[in-house]
Amino acid sequence: MTTKIIARKNLENISAYVAGKPIEEVQRELGLERIIKLASNENPYGYSPLAKEAMLSEMEQTHFYPEGMAPALAAKLAEKLQVEKDHIIIGNGSDEIIRLLTKSYIEPNDEVIMPDVTFPRYETNTLIEGGTPVLVPLIDGIHDLQSMYNAITEKTKMIVICNPNNPTGTIVEKAKLTDFINKVPKHILLIMDEAYYEYVNDNEYLETIPFLNTNSNLVILRTFSKIYGLASLRIGYGIMHPSIIEELVKVKDAFNTNRLAQAAALASLDDDAFVDYCATENEKCRKYIENELTKMELEFYPSHANFLMIKLNQHGKEIFEGLLKQGIIIRSGHLLGYDQTIRVSIGSQPENEEFIKALQKLIG
Incomplete structure (x- = not known):
């Protein structure tokens, strides 16, 4: 029999941080080879x-x-x-x-x-x-x-x-x-x-x-x-x-x-050209997603970063799970304090296009 050792009282109501699902985990769970991860606000263009x-x-x-x-x-x-x-x-x-x-x-x-x-x-x-x-x-x-x-x-x-x-x-x-x-x-x-x-x-x-x-x-x-x-x-x-x-x-x-x-x-810090390229591409791709969302009559918060929080007429977890089955990882808003939202990181343009197609398929 194992005796539980009592941790600090301050930890009683604290939950572990839930990060965006790793690509490897989704591949194991769903048996998919190609995964697009748009969940953790990472840079789709790599590094310098x-x-x-x-x-x-x-x-x-x-x-x-x-x-x-x-x-x-x-x-x-x-x-x-x-x-x-x-x-x-x-x-x-x-x-x-x-x-x-x-x-x-x-x-x-x-x-x-x-x-x-x-x-x-x-x-x-x-x-x-x-x-x-x-x-x-x-x-x-x-x-x-x-x-x-x-x-x-x-x-x-x-x-x-x-x-x-x-x-x-x-x-x-x-x-x-x-x-x-x-x-x-x-x-x-x-x-x-x-x-x-x-x-x-x-x-x-x-x-x-x-x-x-x-x-x-x-x-x-x-x-x-x-x-x-x-x-x-x-x-x-x-x-x-x-x-x-x-x-x-x-x-x-x-x-x-x-x-x-x-x-x-x-x-x-010596590669300003890389940083400028990433910022320019991010803004261009964010505007593309914003335009597509507007066509779909979906609202979103005015983002100045490399992600968008999208408002939905249903629970964000439903969209998260639907996209996951199509090999696209995003973040459900219920983990972020807004149940009827999702947060999507801005990917490369081909990734963004696949995300929009998958989202259109889900919400009709």
Whole structure:
């Protein structure tokens, strides 16, 4: 007989993160050879050839531990972003930095204000540390900044804004966000998650890095997983005041990012042409899907990222399962907080065309 060992009480109401179904899993389950995965906002164009060359070269050093703070990558990012090197911390994906922030700053009963619905790891990491998530509903898929500001109490330790927001893809109006950043009390950490930053092409999008000079509580998160196509290598970064980084380093794993990831990310920063190509193709393909959805009289949130959240007249799980049988993996909205929706990542044009045909077949 096995005796169950009781885990931390904070974990009682926390569920494991449900990622988009892997291609290999669907192939095993359905016996299909060809699968189109449009579920995890990955880059359909792969990654920079420069990154491949760098990884092949770095493999010769695999038997040595990597540098714990990835100084070469931090220095190159600092130069590219025109910030000081000590304002950069490299993470095992930007989601690790979210975890480091809650681990460093959140104590039991501290409150963290965040939109509802958004990337679920903000809430999960808050709960793990015994904090209280304060969920503020979106308005038409967009952050309600006024209500988020009104939610501030003496217990508020952190506020999180995802811009563009996942899963809706929407952005926050520039003037409203500027005002919000400037009026949030400086003793409250303000986290700006900009994982999809490179995809945005809109004058209403706010460049937040200049605010670091006057807002020492501001933390900006970005990643190499999306437009740079290095999702499996798990590497992202945060831009923030050095005093915050000093605290994060105390709880960071000694070697949190591996040699290949550091080398690939470093080389990727030299390939602006690849990034520009991916952004251009993404916008073109997103508009194609939007036009087809409009013809089908389906509504969707105005996305500025590499995915679309589509509104349906039925449960998203039904469409998810129907598409899966046709070898197309998307995300059902019931896993993301919106039952009658699906979220589809923007693929290559042939993939997008197959998705539209399959969707038309399902909804008639």
